[in-house]
Amino acid sequence: MxxxxxxxxxxxxxxxxxxxxxxxxxxxxxxxxxxxxxxxxxxxxxxxxxxxxxxxxxxxxxxxxxxxxxxxxxxxxxxxxxxxxxxxxxxxxxxxxxxxxxxxxxxxxxxxxxxxxxxxxxxxxxxxxxxxxxxxxxxxxxxxxxxxxxxxxxxxxxxxxxxxxxxxxxxxxxxxxxxxxxxxxxxxxxxxxxxxxxxxxxxxxxxxxxxxxxxxxxxxxxxxxxxxxxxxxxxxxxxxxxxxxxxxGSNSAVVIDENTDVRKIVPRIVAGAFNFQGQVCISVQRIFVHEAVFSTFVENFVEEAKKLKLGDPLDETTDVSALISQADVDRAQSWIDEAVKNGAELALGGKSTEGVLHPTVLLNVDLSEKISCEEAFAPVVHINSFKDFDTALHSVNDSKYGLQAGVFTNDLPKAFHAANTLHVGGVMINDFPTFRVDHMPYGGVKQxxxxxxxxxxxxxxxxxxxxxxxxxx
The missing domain is CATH 3.40.605.10 (Aldehyde Dehydrogenase; Chain A, domain 1)
Structure with missing residues (x-):
């Protein structure tokens, strides 16, 4: 044709x-x-x-x-x-x-x-x-x-x-x-x-x-x-x-406070990270979890991500298919490998099959790594722990991007504090940064x-x- x-x-x-x-x-x-x-x-x-x-x-x-x-x-x-x-x-x-x-x-x-x-x-x-x-x-x-x-x-x-x-x-x-x-x-x-x-x-x-x-x-x-x-x-x-x-571009982040029911929110964040192979401008890429719930969150997140089906995009049961090009697979793979080489823990994935990059979860990634500070545009997330809420907000802001960010907390003063502190185009309280409805104002700051x-x-x-x-x- x-x-x-x-x-x-x-x-x-x-x-x-x-x-x-x-x-x-x-x-x-x-x-x-x-x-x-x-x-x-x-x-x-x-x-x-x-x-x-x-x-x-x-x-x-x-x-x-x-x-x-x-x-x-x-x-x-x-x-x-x-x-x-x-x-x-x-x-x-x-x-x-x-x-x-x-x-x-x-x-x-x-x-x-x-x-x-x-x-x-x-x-x-x-x-x-x-x-x-x-x-x-x-x-x-x-x-x-x-x-x-x-x-x-x-x-x-x-x-x-x-x-x-x-x-x-x-x-x-x-x-x-x-x-x-x-x-x-x-x-x-x-x-x-x-x-x-x-x-x-x-x-x-x-x-x-x-x-x-x-x-x-x-x-x-x-x-x-x-x-x-x-x-x-x-x-x-x-x-x-x-x-x-x-x-x-963006490398959207979500902050999960200590009082959050992590089991309840994990399926939504997994969807935000891996829908359409992570090729979404506001895809979840960086996850900052309070140390009190870090282990529970990671365990549940990895188990939920393992449920995703890889394969033919025309199959109605497929969740993750091929990245848009082999060059993008190679780029994302190199960023993953580099982060692991420099001390990050590979909790899931980290490999590809015929153009399909498997959903990948990295733990405790140095924020200077490309997989954190650049836009991955691939099914890759990293999960880091934090002690102090303000430290987590600072980590979100420590980026050349600023499109949307998500914050999960049951503490109302913290929610307002995050909304005022985060330097992004949209702050989603008790939701993931991938949330968008098509009549809301949408756009970013910085790059x-x-x-x-x-x-x-x-x-x-x-x-x-x-x-x-x-x-x-």
Missing amino acids: QQKLWINGKFEESQAYKSLKSPYSHEVLADIAQASAEDVKKAIDAAESAAKEMRSLPAYKRAEILERVVELLKEKRTECAKIIAREAAKPLKAALTEVDRTILTYQFASQEARKINGETIPMDGAPGGEGRVAYTVREPLGVIGAITPFNFPMNLVAHKVGPAIAAGNAVVLKPASQTPLSSYKIAELFAEAGLPSGALNIVTGSGSTVGDVLISDDRVAMITFTGSPEVGKSIRENAGLKRVTLEL SGTGREGIKYAIEEMTELKLVSFHLN
């Missing part, structure tokens, strides 16, 4: 194609179009033209288009999940959950499309403002350049496309090279739902080729990117006056990024505030 580019509401040929293979079976899934710089400019041309139509499209019509996409996704739920499972090696049950979240994300977008508003300004609050009435409105930016990762190839696309369309913008989307088929499917659904041609364009290919054009073209008003800190920094440095939203997603908050990023003032005298 040849997968062509999607430009101006139709599939367009490209001069070059590249085979897309399953990370698990290595079968060829499709030959994917590789956009040239001229192809990307053509997509921007289409978006620029469509942006004029989108700007004048009433809010209720934008909402109705998004509602129709929701209904189409419901009809094609299993088909969409299988696309994700094949191209990303995401276990089918996790892929089905992603489609369900994608449906909700577009539902939230349709609701927010009807609620974009401004406010009145009391101009007479300042001398000289008498006799004036003023109000603000939010207007679309125009063309949004969206760059998405492989790990949530439908829902993270929805977090960029949904608010952009809701706000009346047009989009040029560059999906991850390993997971383009999910995006092309969404483009077809939007076309069927009645989205104006050119309002959503999909260009696949080299990140440098596509990204460089999106960043350098002045017609693109904003770049919204989810991916690595290195690429995010480059985008921000080269984007000029464009708006930029960046959702970057975890800038700006916020979550439909309402993304719409604020994707609109311009305009003041209108009437002099009544």
